[in-house]
Amino acid sequence: MATSTEFIDIKRAKPLEVDPAERVKDWNEYQKPFSEKKIKQQASRCMDCGTPFCQIGLNINSSTSGCPLYNLIPEWNALVQQGKWYEAYLRLAKTNNFPEFTARACPAPCEGSCTAGIPSDPVTIKSIEKAIIDRAFSEGWVKPRIPRKKTGLKIAIIGSGPAGLTAADDLNQLGHSVTVFEREDRFGGLLMYGIPNMKIDKSHVQRRIDLLKEEGIEFRANVNVGVDLSLEELQASFDSVLLCIGAEKPRELTIEGRQLKGIYPAMEYLTASTKHYLQSSSEPDITAKDKRVIVIGGGDTGADCVATALRQGCKSVIQFGKHGKLPLRRQKDNPWPENPHVFSLDYAYEEAVHLFGEDPRQYYIQTQSFIGNENGEVKGLNTTYFNQDDQETRYWEADLVLIAIGFEGVKDEYFQTINRSNNRISTTTNSYQTNLEGVYVAGDARRGQSLIVWAIQEGKKAALEIDHFLKAKKITSEQC
Ligand SMILES: Cc1cc2nc3c(=O)[nH]c(=O)nc-3n(C[C@H](O)[C@H](O)[C@H](O)COP(=O)(O)OP(=O)(O)OC[C@H]3O[C@@H](n4cnc5c(N)ncnc54)[C@H](O)[C@@H]3O)c2cc1C
Numbered sequence: 339m340a341t342s343t344e345f346i347d348i349k350r351a352k353p354l355e356v357d358p359a360e361r362v363k364d365w366n367e368y369q370k371p372f373s374e375k376k377i378k379q380q381a382s383r384c385m386d387c388g389t390p391f392c393q394i395g396l397n398i399n400s401s402t403s404g405c406p407l408y409n410l411i412p413e414w415n416a417l418v419q420q421g422k423w424y425e426a427y428l429r430l431a432k433t434n435n436f437p438e439f440t441a442r443a444c445p446a447p448c449e450g451s452c453t454a455g456i457p458s459d460p461v462t463i464k465s466i467e468k469a470i471i472d473r474a475f476s477e478g479w480v481k482p483r484i485p486r487k488k489t490g491l492k493i494a495i496i497g498s499g500p501a502g503l504t505a506a507d508d509l510n511q512l513g514h515s516v517t518v519f520e521r522e523d524r525f526g527g528l529l530m531y532g533i534p535n536m537k538i539d540k541s542h543v544q545r546r547i548d549l550l551k552e553e554g555i556e557f558r559a560n561v562n563v564g565v566d567l568s569l570e571e572l573q574a575s576f577d578s579v580l581l582c583i584g585a586e587k588p589r590e591l592t593i594e595g596r597q598l599k600g601i602y603p604a605m606e607y608l609t610a611s612t613k614h615y616l617q618s619s620s621e622p623d624i625t626a627k628d629k630r631v632i633v634i635g636g637g638d639t640g641a642d643c644v645a646t647a648l649r650q651g652c653k654s655v656i657q658f659g660k661h662g663k664l665p666l667r668r669q670k671d672n673p674w675p676e677n678p679h680v681f682s683l684d685y686a687y688e689e690a691v692h693l694f695g696e697d698p699r700q701y702y703i704q705t706q707s708f709i710g711n712e713n714g715e716v717k718g719l720n721t722t723y724f725n726q727d728d729q730e731t732r733y734w735e736a737d738l739v740l741i742a743i744g745f746e747g748v749k750d751e752y753f754q755t756i757n758r759s760n761n762r763i764s765t766t767t768n769s770y771q772t773n774l775e776g777v778y779v780a781g782d783a784r785r786g787q788s789l790i791v792w793a794i795q796e797g798k799k800a801a802l803e804i805d806h807f808l809k810a811k812k813i814t815s816e817q818c
């Protein structure tokens with residue numbers, strides 16, 4: 339902090355984005371970098387306030403406050419302000435294995451609990467994180483770190499999302515031999531197939547996988563564990579197994595007409611779109627081109643569907659949410675340092691406003707039934723607007739319906755010998771150990787559908803626990 343009042347004197351700068359009119363024409367990332375002068379100015383707004391609430395990483399009132407990775411935010415803010423970019427990178431990399439992902443797609447609960455947000459606006463922490471990691475890559479500071487010593491112990495990780503990749507990284511650095519098994523043709527989990535390219539360009543995911551490979555981690559794609567290879571086979575050939583299989587089971591809408599053609603779970607649609615983008619095939623398996631699209635579900639996955647449909651050239655797009663519109667400012671029952679539940683015009687909605695002149699979100703809508711044509715294709719749906727005593731019903735025309743109402747948890751077909759509770763893989767309190775000795779779980783499979791930043795935290799904690807388990811096992815076997 340240069341003087342003491344920058345957080346008031348200098349206004350928070352809104353993260354820079356490509357103009358909506360331009361960005362809807364392609365699939366490139368929509369976030370743009372600040373100039374060096376501007377980002378240093380923004381970093382100088384940090385008050386280094388003594389108790390850094392931005393780092394607390396706690397769940398308060400069912401939502402995240404502060405950074406779950408306990409990122410050393412005031413430290414790197416000061417280093418950026420002084421132009422010490424390399425040192426800032428070292429501090430960032432100390433707690434965050436993959437800042438290139440969080441700096442692009444994290445909802446930044448750190449900013450919601452930033453102390454500067456009480457009298458003024460929070461520090462633009464996420465943009466500063468992005469400036470540090472993008473600079474580190476462009477300067478060539480992010481190099482493969484080949485572990486000097488190997489322990490000879492082997493770990494199998496199932497699933498290559500952020501939890502699996504983090505655990506693989508940490509366990510490899512501890513000298514263990516790690517093999518990552520992935521059912522898909524590409525690695526990265528939802529970072530690859532799920533989060534659209536406009537939010538995280540897939541070249542960033544591949545760049546990190548290539549680095550991890552250079553560091554000695556083995557990656558095996560197209561292996562569906564439980565089908566192509568059993569868990570028991572992995573237990574027999576590895577010293578420990580870690581399940582990072584995500585929470586992929588979509589929540590279903592079991593109403594009349596669900597079987598009609600043209601109705602898909604959001605993930606099927608988003609995955610098909612990214613596969614099409616990466617393979618440059620002529621048409622995606624599911625497309626919104628020239629269609630009237632309705633997205634059911636008011637969350638972030640629904641927003642990604644809206645942005646994808648716009649880029650595919652939909653005729654119109656509407657998104658139903660069952661909750662009301664959020665207030666413009668924090669309410670009394672949502673005080674700092676809680677994550678603020680306030681209205682925002684996210685990237686997808688800004689683009690829809692630009693193309694169609696209005697926000698696509700409709701509030702308090704409950705879908706009652708789907709209506710089909712003589713070919714068994716969806717042609718519309720009936721809804722109820724339920725914020726009124728006399729519940730108003732309405733018919734909407736649609737050619738493509740995307741269901742984005744969340745995820746129930748781990749898919750049913752996997753790993754029946756492992757205990758579950760509420761569709762999550764169970765562990766004992768504060769542990770990552772399942773009911774099977776040596777078999778661990780981390781990420782969405784353990785905590786339910788969450789955030790990249792929590793998946794990274796889980797991957798780190800599970801890796802430490804596995805390391806302790808392996809060391810204890812080694813000592814016991816040496817004593818025998
Ligand atoms: C559409 C969408 C958008 C999102 N956007 C954001 C965002 O902007 N910001 C954010 O912070 N979070 C976002 N999230 C949430 C975030 O992506 C997840 O919380 C995070 O990826 C969870 O990481 P994970 O490693 O636990 O699991 P995942 O990323 O789900 O990875 C699990 C992997 O395991 C593999 N797998 C499963 N079963 C097997 C098996 N039997 N054998 C082999 N491989 C298997 C899967 O193929 C997958 O690759 C989004 C989620 C979705 C669905």
Ligand code: SF4
Nearest residue numbers: 405440444446448464
């Ligand atoms: S990882 Fe997320 S919560 Fe942590 S500092 Fe970065 S943007 Fe903030």
